[in-house]
Amino acid sequence: MVIRLVQTPGHTYREKILSYLAPTDEVWRWHLGLAFNEELDELETRFYLGMVDGKIVGNITTWEYRSLGILGHVFTTQEQRRKGVFKALLRVCTHDFRRRRGNCLILGTPVDAPWNHIYKDQGFRTVAEGSEVMRLEITPDFQEKHFQPGKTYVGEPRWCDWPAVSILHSIRSGSCVRSVAHGIYGPFDYEDYFLYDMKRRLEGRCQTRALLTVNESVVGYASLSFDERFDDEGAWLLDLFVHPSFGSQASSVLGSMRWPNEKVRCYSEKDATDKVTALSSQGFKQEKALLELRDKTGKTTDVLVMTRFG
DSSP, X not given: OEEEEEEXXXXXXXXXXXXXXXXXXXXXXXXXXXXXXXXXXXXXXXXXXXXXXXXXXXXXXEEEETTEEEEEEEEEOGGGTXXXXXXXXXXXXXXXXXXXXXXXXXXXXXXXXXXXHHHHHTTOEESSTTOSEEEEXXXXXXXXXHTOOOOEEEEOOOGGGHHHHHHHHTOSSSOSEEETTXXXXXXXXXXXXHHHHHHHHXXXXXXXXXXXXXXXXXXXXXXXXXXXXXXXXXXXEEEEEEOGGGGGGHHHHHHTOOOOSSOEEEEEETTOHHHHXXXXXXXXXXXXXXXXXXXXXXOEEEEEEEEEOO
8 A cells, every 4th residue: 555645735636535535514525625726724734545556545634734733534445444554544644743743633533433542552642531532742731832821812713723723622621511503512522513613604604703822822712603493583602612721811702793683692601700701791691590511521510591682
């Protein structure tokens, strides 16, 4: 097997890669098209291809910006499985990431997947017991440095912020309620959900905001979209998750939102003081309480339902 590294955009392997991966989810097909058309700002896309007789038999993709990355699109052709294809591709991929002085690579995988030991052999570790998220941290103090307190600013997330947004949502500390829209309670990978948010935002159906440090670490993220799940008339749903070291700056994120002249609902733990304070500053009031929300690690918490009327 020959391993080839292919980088977008406009590579001659475009059609082979698109045909081989052929994602069933429309949002992933859309994203791959953007990658090959150079429409992902500064986000870098790398395909590590396993080739036999000129045909693709395995793939690992990374999406990277600076020293952070997401690993996905892991696939091996049926007849080539259990022949070491995935193991060889992962070894080359992680070696290349280390060689380029990467700091953190994140991925999502089922908790009991039989291939997880291969990830562990290359240095990936589960972020929390029962979590489906694994991270490869090149330096042991990565998280401490990445989330080091400092000056921040608020902006619309760019494609290159994708790895940092995903890493933020995977931290063990902080509130349990991270995204009601996407069902994220506790440490989780925001890989897929960022694509949905970006597509809806570009279609004018969603607002998103990121709280960033001067070093471009994403330390807060918010989304506002219409949701019809919770009552007959529907309501706008606000999700907000900020790293606990930057909780006092949650108000600046909400202050940048363009609030609709309609009902907006947000969920928050009772003890998430900074979040509740930020919501109150924007006219949100407590509607009711939900008891004992349970995340994937088994942690339970009381949740407030807070509402704002336009």
